[in-house]
Amino acid sequence: MLQILYLAQDLADPAVRRRTLTLVTGGARVTLAGFRRGANPLAAIDGVEPIELGTTADGRFGQRIGAVVRACMSLKSRLAHVPKPDLIIARNLEMLALARRAVAVFGGTVPIVYECLDIHRLMLRQDMVGRTLRAAEGQLGKDVRLLITSSPAFVEHYFRPISSIGAPPMLLENKVLELDGISEPKAAPAVCPAPGAPWKIGWFGALRCRRSLALLAEFSRRMNGRFEVVLRGRPAYSEFEDFDGFVTNEPFMRFAGAYRNPEDLADIYGEVHFTWAIDFFEEGQNSAWLLPNRLYEGCRHGRVPISMKGTETARFLSVRGIGLVLEEADADSLDTVLGSLSPQSYADAAERISRCNPGSWIFSRADCEALVRQLAALTVETRQHVPIVATAGARHNEGGFL
Template sequence: MSEATSRNSWIDSLKGVLIFLVVYGHAIQFTGYDWATDWTNSEFWKDPFFKTVYMFHMPLFMAISGYLSIGSIRRLTFKNVTCRRFKQLMLPLIGWSVLYQVSLTALKGDWSAFPEHLLHELGFGLWFLWAAFLSMVITAALKWGKFDHVFGCIVAILVVLAVPDYEVLANFKYTFPFFVIGYQCAKLGVFSKVKLGLPGWIAIGAASVGCWYLWTERTYIYVSGMALDAGNLTHVLVRYASGLFLGLSFLGVWSVIHRRCLGSMFNSLGRRSLDIYIVQNYAFVALIHFNFPMKNSPWFALTMAPWIALLVCIIAVFAGWVMERIPIFSSLLLGRKGGMQSSNPSGPIAFFAHERGDARVKKRIAALRDRGWQVTGYTFHRVRDKVEAEPDWNNVHLGTTYNRRYIHRLWTLANSILILWRNREQYANSSVLYVVNTDNAVLALVARWLVGVRIPLVLELADIQPVMYSAGWPGKIMRRVEREVLNRSALLVTTSPGFIQHYFLPTQKFAGEIFLLENKVYPSDRLEASHAIGKPISTGKPWVIGCFGAFRCRRSMQLMHALASRLGDRVLFRLRGYASGTITEDFPVLLGNLPNLRFEGPYDYPGDLSEMYGAIDLNWSFDETDPGGNSAWLLPNRIYEGGCFGVPVIAAKSTQTGDWVEERKCGWTFAESLEENLIAFFEQLQIDDWIAMKQHCLTIPRSKFAGETDYDILSAKLKDIAGIRP
């Protein structure tokens, strides 16, 4: 960790513990004691823990604000400093004050005193915001006039203290000197130059103890104010001495113990200190009405107050986290730019997928990595009966799913959000979200919202499920969800022009950019040379038909079984891959025990392709899972795989696959009735006809079936989306 990073982390943790102490003090004040009619006589002033906290926490907070302000004051003009701090501090003050008083007055129904109550809220509700703003403006003015040296700052402090002690100005007069001290410490490099030895720390500790005993109920700023008369001067001096010595003591202690005392938690609170300060102020308006155990007892501060403070901090962090994602709330109520932060262009691709072992997922990730991208996978594991190696990319395992166990899948999905939250820092550093399927896109968008970083989304949809174009209410809901995801996508990737022509344009009315990434073979340069020969594998006796990949089509399996049964030794079907979807459990039954319908197990992609396609005469490319819908629109992997080895295709007419085959004249297509037409085809197929088709298929360049060029184009698009300049 660099020195600057370490210092920032230390300051964040310091701000975090101080804002926790602010909330802790308010927990004692507002929920630990009953308030007297004259609140200056309430019992919480006597609480020793409340007293200890209030002696230093706001002075030290203001000193940190001054310390951190030096960068802006040095870098920006006076006008820019004022405008920026107004947006950061005064807009939230005005926004919350108006929102609170409008809500409160609307509930009461009496608007006659609204202006008076609003002015009071602006002055006292979130007083630290306007006090910090005014301190910043005065200090920036000193810098602009070149009076920000030590003497000039002392004069400014004396002028502020000389202002009449009007009630609303007391807190500002009290804290402004500490802002200036913090500014001067940063300007002069005090913390790097001055090293206190043990005697110095002992002296500061002794002074702190002395201040603690001198502090009385009258010393509180809220009780005695900042009047510099004879009766109040002692209280003012004790107040300043307490802020200085206890603040230094706390700095010394915290610098030693912060790494051992929930430093990461306080770092998080420190980065949200403004959100916590604002929200806790109004949270205690509600909590003051609760009757907590041990109320009106000093034990309350040790038992209940820490837990109440922690709860309020959690609520405040969550509220701020939600509001910063809504631009108008982020701007008006938190003083930040609306919406999310920009993504990191140099970060890795976050690749979301339903199944880490899916051939398409592995192919996409390999192609992106080959083009220089770092890829972090956020993937699920689906239990299947197939060979699967552990991912060779950096992978965050989101959970394991099983076929047809839908309740378990919902639980896995919910748990995946917690996993993403634990990996939020890694996720937030991503340059692009590449997501396969709509459900994963919803998950990725939720995670993007959680981390608050505007990471561009690229959505790949390669299957359109029947529910997506059904007329019922489930289909309408699913299409609506998908449309919302599409509207948030920088690019839609799909694998077939059929999906574009028949679904994305007419049904979803998608007007964004679409990239056609067909299921071509990758990496094709690792394929062996074609084993093509000038005659059929068994001279056409039998004709050897191959079907390789995922088996999810019941009718296709039934067709192969019927053909194998009726044609006998005229055909041999060789199947490799794995069963999927609704036929998984029925797969052995659909295969039957026919000697010419063989399932030969899973295979390695792309290593086994040459052997597989070199041992068949025809490439079975029928898919009737969803006739008229997804099956009619898709282009399967196997037509490109077989094309690399010149294997003729057999497919259904009037489908995207059939049109693809007819356009390239690389096989035969069949109309209904498929079974009878295929029977007739195999009974009439002549070796010379097959050889002529085979020779034509071999003339088609392998590059037409290889994906390298497509992935080059995709990579360039992703760089453009991520904002990476060549």
Template sequence: MKLAYFVHDLTDPAVARRVRMLKAGGAEPVVLGFRREAAAPTTIEGVPAVDLGRTHDGRMLQRAAMTGLNALIAARLRRHLKDAPVIMARTLEALAVAEAARRMAGSEARLVYECLDIHRLMLGEGVKSRAMRAAERALMARADLLMVSSPAFLERYFEPRQGVGRDLGIPTYLIENKILELEPAGDNVTAGPPPGPPWRVGWMGAIRCRKSLAILTDLAARRPDLVDVRMHGRPAYSEFDDFDAEVAGLPNVSFGGSYSAADLPRLYGDVHFAWAIDFMEEGLNSSWLLPNRLYEASRHGAVPIALAGVQTGRYLADHGFGIRLESAADLESALEALAPARYRALRAEVAARPRQAFVAGVEDCRRLVAAVSSEEAPAAASCATFAQSRKPAAKGAFPSEHIPGEAV
């Protein structure tokens, strides 16, 4: 089955992972998208990639202009949509271009909206925010499926704010940000560093949270005896005053740059804990998402650290592992109180979880392709909390029962 996949960034590793899933599930994708890097790839995971131009982090007007321009000239993409029964769009800007291209090509392909973040611009009450939500509602009214990576996106945004399930009858599908492993693999988990201080805290993936960096570097500066911070990934430099200077001044803070999936066992095997806290859009998207690092860390044996009152902490509580903090300020006291025996118990709790909790395999890929191509409403992906998460949530923070700083 041919599938046209419109994306926000051709150079995003997560896009490559989704392309691999689509191929493994039986689809033949062609990828069309913007890019954040200077050069555009010509292929992604062996399939053709069509460059729609460069956009930039944090420059919403520029991204909107590029989206509008590509929507206006979308007829040039007609040949890429020929014979494709499914068009899939990752993010709202990609959805706008995808729908314009579908309309100009006279295509009757199914339209799938893949939403993995809710930008703060979508949540305000100003003119721009209202206009963005109206545009999204109009586009979703033409779509056949909404895919999300966290049930809280439905609970906190799509159902109450956009009328999904009430005014819009669009089916929904949950696809978690799990690690993709298409070949049988062993445990792939190292013994990890010896338990005891200084505790190594790894912050991997998209490094974009100014507050997290301040919390970790402040604690590292004050307590080199207690914590050693190790960062790897792709910093969003637009979010920091001077990221390189902030991480270069302390001997117990290091930044190792970008990495590939093959590096994950080594990187997570080198730390005790994984930082799974994000404040970039505090109280909004940061409280609702289930990040890649949650699954990556757990798959490779590192113990995730999350806030109790957000979706990541709720996930840890539902699944019975990890450390949940009342606030990030409790990190110091939680690590001070942590004995080696308790750490070994925390690590054993992670290891006790089934592999499929954190890993997507070939069957998951087939379910994905079946969902995007089916005329019937798909069943939810295998997330243990999805059904209960569809129930109305209480106002305020997600409910939790815990002791501040307690390792649960």
């Protein structure tokens, strides 16, 4: 059985839970270690007791560096009772530093996989800060055996032209886990609201975009009850002046709390008609390149995604001939797309999603097993000193090399 040490930047992140479940389902034995950024009991995983390395905070880069330094100094004692892993996965740059230290603790022969699912704006700066961070990434990642990322645009716009990471990239999209005993049934088919009831737009997951919140609030007020906005997930309170107060004061917007992923997806998407698949958090950079979890979740459950022109999400939807695209990031454009919506046009949009291959949205038990086999191959190649050769794959072929 493949032994994996998974180093995570936030043990309360639902995406960390999902990745751990993926690896365990695929047949690996996972030791999870990382930092805590907040309480989230819904991120707990049966049978996996994480090793906490300290506490970090959103938006406080300096504090996170200090926490990583302290964790590196204590890592040997923290991992004293952990069997030597066959492989270490480092999620994000700060965990790559810990992975290098862990390799030294375990004897210097453990291959590292770098998992990078967001490109922080600091990494893209052209000043001394950006150059220093990219140099650090290149130094820490010089022996990395594989790069896991979730969007082809990250490779196209950052890893190939800018980053010094030389490891072959593997696309691992943010698909919905479909595992026996874990995922709930697919949501009921999308239907138009009853007469007098509102259309509902669901914005689920990591809620960190002030511009999206303001835009959805303005649009829902303009529609005067024809549309309601439902928010669920984990608000990044550091990014909002007063998230709870703002939402409370909006007549057609409500926050319904956190949820389990994938267990609760059918219920929460079953309540809405549209998925907000737009993020302006790092506009023109990471936000334009990512393919968010809610894109796959909403389409898996037949809900119509709303995207922004010029983004990787819009390109993804265009290839499949589905979804709605805003021309401009304002309420007028949203009104143009949704204001004249008819039951028939909505039914047509939902029906186009239903014709897509389900494999576009889901990650099955067989996919989990295939991923773990690919990771296990790295340990053989490391022992035999055989270089990894990236093979060509389809642009959006999950699990394929880019």
